[in-house]
Amino acid sequence: MMILRYNTFLLILVVFIKANYAQVSDEEYGSMPDLFHQDNFDKCMLLKDQAFYCSFTYQLEPLDRSNPPEVWGIIQKVINASTNYRHDKLRHSICVPHTCPNVSKASDDDPKLWKGIQDCYNSKFSEGGFKGKVIDMSCDTQYSKYPIDWLDIICGVVFVGYVVFVFYATYYEGVARYESKEVYNQLMETPKGKLLSAFSITKNWIRLKTVNSTKEVEKLRCIQGMRLYNTCLVVMSHTALSLIGPPVANTKYPESMHQNPGRLIFSSGPICVGTFFLFSTFLLSNGLFDYLKDKKEMNMKMIVFAIFNRFFRLTPTVLVVVLFHATWLRHLSSGPKWNEFVGYEFLKCRANGWTNILYINNWYDTYVMCVPVTWYLALDTQYFVMALFLIKFLKANEKHFSLIIGTILGLTMIASFCQNYYYDFSALILPVPEFFYGIKDLLGSFQFHYQVGSFIGNISPATIGIAFGYYFYKHKYDEPDQYIFRTKFRQGIWWIMTFITAFLYLIITGSIILNVETEHNAFWASVYVAVSRPLFAFIIGLGVIGFTEGIGWIALRVVQWSPTYVLGRLTFSVYLIHMSVNLVKPGMARFPTYASDSVLFITFLGDIALIYILATILALLVELPVSQLQKQVFSFEKVKKTTTDKEE
Template sequence: MQYNIFCAVTIVLFLNAESKVAEKDYALMPPLFYTDDFDRCLMLGEKALFCTVTVQLGPVRNNYSKVWTIIEDVISYKTNFRHDRLRHSICVPSHCTQMGENVFSYINDTEYLQLGISECYKQKYAHLGLIGDVIEMRCENDKSPYEVDVYDIVVGLCLIGLLALLIFASFYEGLARYKSKEEYNSVINSTRGRIIACFSLLKNWDRLKTRNTGLDAQALKAINGIRFYTILLVIIAHACMIAFTTYSLNPQFVETMTDDPLNMIFLNGNYSMQTFLLISGLLLSYHFFLSFEKMKKLKFSYIFLALINRYIRLTSCLVVIIAISATWLRHVNRGPLWDKTVGDEFRNCRKNWWTNLLYINNYYDVQHMCLLHSWYLAADTQLFVLSLIILTLIWNWKKYTMTIFGICFVIGFLIPTVTTYIYDYDILIREYPEPLYKVLLDVPEWTKLLIPGHMNIGGYTIGLIAGYIVYKYRERTISFKKRFIVLWWILVWGLPLSVIFLGVPMYRDNYVPTRLGASLYQGLARNVFAIGICLGILGINKNIGWFLRDAVLWQPLQILGRLTYCVFLVHVALIRIKFGQARVLSYMTSYSFFTQVASDLVLSFISGLILCLAVEMPTSALQKLMMPQFRKTREDDLTKNIVADNVKQNEITQV
């Protein structure tokens, strides 16, 4: 269960790994990361020139120095950073004094500036027998590199308009509460009143915290709690990943992560995304069968409306986050790594925002994906469409239900298995320091095996099967024998954690996977993990699980779980701002990560709550007003259930 894994994560945060590389060797090598005083540099006015550079080191010709020998030895291990590539942020006038005397000649000549900094580093490390050439460079002066443009103005006006509407609607509906019940209903039930009330923050808060006691809510009561624990894992993972793209005083912390088996929860924990796919498939399947149980004919219009409504519900919040990321996010602050951490996101969203709105961003130009974590939304949407087709086939051939499900599951196993074998991919996504520094964009196992929709058919199919089982047994009371409960505990803990901790031997330097072994593991691992989570949900649904059940069904989580979609959308931007504006090198420890993640969690849920009340819930209410036919007949419950429940439950859809 996700709760089990979450508990293990908290243990990992307090454990340290022992360094492979001797400290005396680190002391001899040039610092991998370095930054000058950013703000003091900008105070130089016209002479201000701050550059973030990647310097490629090499040995001086005919002088194979001891330091270079150490560097070669260190970088021969994939578990280490490339210490021959220094990542430095420097104030050019003060760091390279020979350039400071004539800095004006460098400011407008990029090629001349790059040659000048390269010469500076050659002189700097000549005594170590090293030369340095600048291979990447980002520079800025005292003026902001980002100008306010027409897109910023348009988005700003839209956000101001939305804020004004929310304030007006909240006062309009809030003041009506002080009137009699009859007068309140008269005001709110008018056409104008219903539309305005959709944007009332007070009314949306009441909707959010409303406790659902219906039969459907009882059948799916474990979902929100599991969502909550899973989004915690997602935020922790993303906070760590973005931290690893910044500058640290102790890169050994990252380089020694594979030494500690418990760190596999981070390094091999990407399978937790199968939880969201599983939940999405479960909700879709359950509501599909529940809605059509008494119907004789399935109309295509119902399926079409379900797709349209799901698109609107998911996309409304997504548009807001994309718009902010493509405009005002870059203006929030500045810093040595601001352009790398936040500026790249801005440029990617300006370039590829449309792929997100079409939910194809996990296939098209992945290297420049807007909102990198939104690959899951695309994969989930693609599988949602595919699953509606599958469920339609099942509805028409009900006696072949399990056969069709079985075929889909086998396909979900074969696709990653065969793909891994054909292209000779690795047995897992190796989250070594250098790939992490580049956010795994250069890792084919991430871009080709994890994020494409068709690679995740297995997990979604397990969810469809689970939804069918919940539907079939929703009104039955089942008494389980003790040996079955013991087996349940073993599988719920054993399957997911076994998949994760199998990464321990696979990360060893001497481990070389066979082509067939890698293929089978890639095909089985994600599905075995999903089966373990699925068994946990089904067991809790039938009142077994003891403390796990209590932890998942805790009432506050029913509200927090509804926020997970909005939290999922906003949390990465908040983490980027935090690390992008940093002025000094960070010292990584388990305790520092714990405190930083705690603040990220609080801020993410506060921001997610605002997005939910201001955008998601008004969109939901407006949909019901614009399409009142959803409430007329049982047939229309397909669209209402599949979308209003499936998406309303915040089918988020993690890294």
């Protein structure tokens, strides 16, 4: 709820204020050549063997620099502002036989093709006093640039075979339900029955929507709700990227981002993702300390077991998504920008998909990362391993718990400051249209990988999660008169800290940093980077403790709303699958997209609905069966069930 409240203005979305183009009037702005243009792709493909559709960048310049046309002066004024597109670099996609009929079909890197289209466009723009140069090129024909190959066939056979097996398992378990209770139990307790019941869609649907309530589960329901709302914010930010990443019809909309409150949707991203690390280590810390309460310390066998347990639980689902991106995703559709978005993803996954499976994709060849959002999953796995050893050390030195945690936080904040200062990063990635166009520049950004996805910078939320998890473990059975927020005064402090302070912090600092008129200062930018994530994580952790003690009024009801607990369980699948949707949409776009607040909001609603449907399918087919197998194979304590799930 806190994350929801901090970003309420994002969900209302973002009342974007009108950009103030002091440099040029609207009439002058409209006189510039179209920055984006796309011929009818499908009509071009109807030409069959003659179909030839090329996308390129045409670098515009005046024919006579000593006497340039008036429009050139307007272009120069507009591109002098870093918050605007480079309007001298026209991004056009044309059906060559229709627009430049004298140009013959050739390969993308053929110099004759480049010169032919350049001459064609020079002829077109010469009347306006311009010439230009083609600086990149990508062409399509009626045939796929990346046709079906042997890996596609193998994966297709495996995917189909697996789905058939799941349906068989569902049929087997479903038929068994028509038997008596005793016969059903006997069938499900056999090795075959246990295996097939793990893959039964019916059984997994029941597991998904069933909440085994305990006092501790009820106290921690807020975490699933907060995960859900946080996930929605992540999806929203990526929906915005998928809207402004491809060609845009109304270019003033993305160019005005720096002037409106909606830019904070990008600034709050790194901070909000940090809360996922906090939730993970919070639950791990609480669970492990609870398990170890009658033991002196953790041994290495337990640590290795926990690592394999996590690897077994997560990797099959990650593998399915990576293989899908590396094989059949590119065959789902086509479009002028299909290969730029989806084809490029295919190439990345073929080259580096293996790093996702080993959870090292945030370290190895990061600029060519398959399923880019999995940098978070890699970090989360690395923090999981780190947390196991840290909890082992903390368990052996519980008397010095606060000192150890404080030292780690202090060192990570200093390291974050030094890293940011050394590289002279801005405090946040500025919402500049050219940076987000095509999404490649963002994903290939040194700052993105070494600041937003920083291993050092994100340690603080994970460490704070361990601390709050330990606090909850020590106090989860306290009576109300023992709660830390037992008095009205303390509850007032909680409200101020978790809502007012955090909200103002995001608004004020974000507005200052993302104001293009604010002069960059490496020192203060580094201070912000070092302080923002631990401070925000501390506030979120404080909020969780307050919720577990039953305070929060309507906020508590929102984060504990029953559907959020079930939908929160789909967070992992949602996080993995939503990137597929955000790549396919701009890839399929036939014409420049109209972007506006209402379009963004409606698109987000459609995205979140589709993504949760796909995530449910992925969870029922892969994630939940693997989770059930994990429980059968790995367990700290193996306890045989004496009751049946049939009554569910």
